[in-house]
Amino acid sequence: MKQPEGFEEKSPDWVWRLRKSLYGLKQAGRCWHEKLHEVLTKLGFDRLVCEHSVWVYLRDEARIIIPVFVDDITIASKSKDSIQRVKDELRAHFKLRDLGPTSWLLGVKIERDRAKHSLSISQRQYALDILERYGFANCDPVGTPMDPGLRLSADMCPSTPSAVREMQDVPYGQAVGSLFYLAVATRPDIARTVGNLARFSKSPGMAHWKAVKHLFRYIKGTLDYKLTYSPASSDELFTSYTDADHAGCPDTGRSTSGYVIKMGTGAISWSSRLQSIVALSTTEAEFVAAVSAGQEVLWLRNLLTEFGFDVSAASRLRIDNLSALSVAKNPEHHGRMKHLDLRFYWLRDEVAKGRIAIEHLRTSDMPADILTKSLAKPKVLEMVKMLGLGT
Incomplete structure (x- = not known):
């Protein structure tokens, strides 16, 4: 901080009080959030309890939703008049730049087909x-995110000085970091692979780098993939699926949890993550994965409730393991599960309360399968279609 020219100079130990937040300060984001919240509250909006970066206006027949990312504000409503009114009211408090209907948001392209009631x-x-940045613009495409027969492990990390030198100039960490945004925003089909590769960022070996190159080649062949949301035949607001790969990590013996939640035909939430404990059986791994999925289901129920939707009916969570399903519904197989931490029994309570209903689904129909293991090309294509991805 420096004084404006013309102000009286003081000694170095003099403290100046900043009366207004400046862009770039550590607390600037918080100050802006509070200011925006104050204005939107005066306009009749309520900030969601379960998501503090979203405001909603529910009055009579009007429903206006405003999600905010820093200072990028999106306004969603069925009424164009309502949207225009909110713009005019915000313009009275802030300097706005109206970009019109949303076609790009945080690097994500948004396309609408109003005739088919779909959005991609x-x-x-x-x-x-990122293909251009890391030198893969002209690579040959492949059909899978990871070779189905490959199991990456710490044994593949550099163990000799020459192997360490070989990897010194390889941008492994930067490449995997760049792929993360793709995996969390629009490409659930690569989420498991990116998560697996990220485990070796500290000391990657040439085998790990070859797997990154394989993933870049897969992306090269699937550049035109879009997540498409259109009406589905289901009577549910959203559909949920969970799966697990027992002891998939060769280094720790831990399993990978995966879940995907779809609204209409497309996935809106997904996760592929290594479990925090070592599961002693497939039943245990599937049950722990179902707990993670259930937490996301409950958050989504809260979100939709605050949006004004009726979610009184139980949300169905589909799982492809009958034993895990039995454990979630009743205290069956208790002898094999009694060592689990008490927090994992939370799911059984939610089932008993009627907020989550566990259902069995055949493995062949499970879209979360691609989030837990490497699959062959025919199965990848099948899973991609289930997730709502396509050209």
């Missing part, structure tokens, strides 16, 4: 940029 999101340009 994609990151083709972002994918092209």
Whole structure:
């Protein structure tokens, strides 16, 4: 901080009080959030309890939703008049730049087909940029995110000085970091692979780098993939699926949890994550994965409730393991599960309360399968279609 020219100079131990937040300060984001909240509250909006970066206006027949990312504000409503009114009211408090209907948001392209009542999101340009950045713009495409027979492990990390030198100039960490945004925003089909590769960022070996190159080649062949949301035949607001790969990590023996939640035909939430404990059986691994999925289901129920939707009916969570399903519904197989931490029994309570209903689904129909293991090309194509991805 420096004084404006013309002000009286003071000694170095003099403290100046900043009366207004400046862009770039550590607390600037918080100050801006509070200011925006104050204005939106005066306009009749309520900030969601379960998501503090979203405001909603529910009055009579009007429903207006405003999600905010820093200072990028999106306004969603069925009424164009309502949207225009909110713009005019915000313009009285802030300097606005109206970009019109949302076609790009945080690097994600948004396309609408109003005749088919569908909306698609994609990151083709972002994918092209990272391919160019890491030298894969002209690579040959492949059909899988990871070779189905490959199991990456710490044994593949450099163990000799020459192997360490070989990897010194390889941008492994930067490449995997760049792929993360693609995996969390629009490409659930690569989420498991990116998560697996990220485990070796501290000391990657050439085998790990070859797996990164394989993933880039897969992205090269799927540049035109879009997540498409259109009406589905289901009577549910959203559909949920969970799966697990027992002892998939060769280094720790831990399992991978995966879940995907769809609204209409497309996935809106997904996760592929290594479990925090070592599961002693497939039943245990599937049950722990179902707990993680159940937490996301409950958050989504809260979100939709605050949006004004009726979610009084139980949300169905589909699982492909009958033993895990039995454990979630009743205290069956208790002898094999009694060592689990008490927090994992939370799911059984939610089932008993009627907020989550566990259902069995055949493995062949399980879209979360691609989030827990490497699959062959025919199965990848099948899973991609289930997730709502396509050209």
